[in-house]
Amino acid sequence: MRMRIISVLLSVVFLSYLLTFSGCYRSCFSEDRFVASVHFANHGQYTSVYGWDGEQPGKEIQIYDFSTEVPLTRKQNKTVLIFQSDTRKDTLSIQYELTPKLQSKECGFYLDADHYQVGEPTTFSNVELQSPSSSQITVYIND
């Protein structure tokens, strides 16, 4: 009985500790995911997408809905996204500037991305880019 009370008390202390300090934890920018959140005006245009950093194509990501998330590369300042379905294939190039910055001694350096723009090759004619944070960009494909 006593052991049970002690274990319950310890659990309460542990959970309080987690709740107290989880809000104060400052994450490292270098660990942020570098992604493009892509939204389509029309449903069912494409079934999959993959990114290409100029070296080799990435894994295919299935598209089930009006939107999807595709990783961007930090190896160079451009990622080419290739959208495909059984009947069509389109390309979107996203260009950006990567600047190495020092966050802190604990986190070290991170690559800050900004000045996003649509680059070449791109087969879409109506694309809108919004960058809510330096590591995440929102892309609206209105074609």
Add this chain to the structure above:
Amino acid sequence: MTRHASVMVMLAIVSHTALGQASSPAGLSVGFDILKTMPIFYSSGYVLEPSLIYTTKNGLMIDMAVGFANVKKDTLYQNSTYFNQGHYLRLGAGGMILKHPGQFRQFYLLADVVYSDFTERFKVRFRDEGDYYGDAFRTLEQSSRLVALEVQPGYRLPIGNSGFSVNFQARFSYVVTEYDADNFPVYLIPGVGCMGTEKDTSYNNAATVGASIRIVYKLLENNN
């Protein structure tokens, strides 16, 4: 009885060496910093600092040193390896503090100017958290030419009449030139020391403290 004898022997050695000219600082000496060569502030590499010290009969000192640094540190920032390569020149003047220093009271004070020319490099690995494209690698480089003013109180401990001495020095340095830290704060100024940064900023402190231990050998006596 044994204790009495040992005290007598020690007194005899001290009185003998106190009379010897080799224990006096006057003359031309060469020195080599041994504290800098120890890998305390870095993981691997070297810092070599030979020096030339001239002391007049009445205790005035001129101290010149050149230094060569090539160091690597693995643990400075989380995702990078630090390299520093450069050289420096230190020119100092001062003198013995006490008029009649004797053998074990050789305190001195030096004022120095240091010119340090060095390049710092970080090899950084930016991890691809999702492992989609793989990690990205970058080398960040920054060259600096800085001038610092220093005050160095020191203590010279002669080793008998051998001509050798050990010089212990504290060092208070102040960087007088502007930092050109475009990419990252300067971490180590060869010849001056590690410069701290204000927390979570990229601004360097201008002042630092350090220490050095030199093995010094007197080449020429000064009888003038």
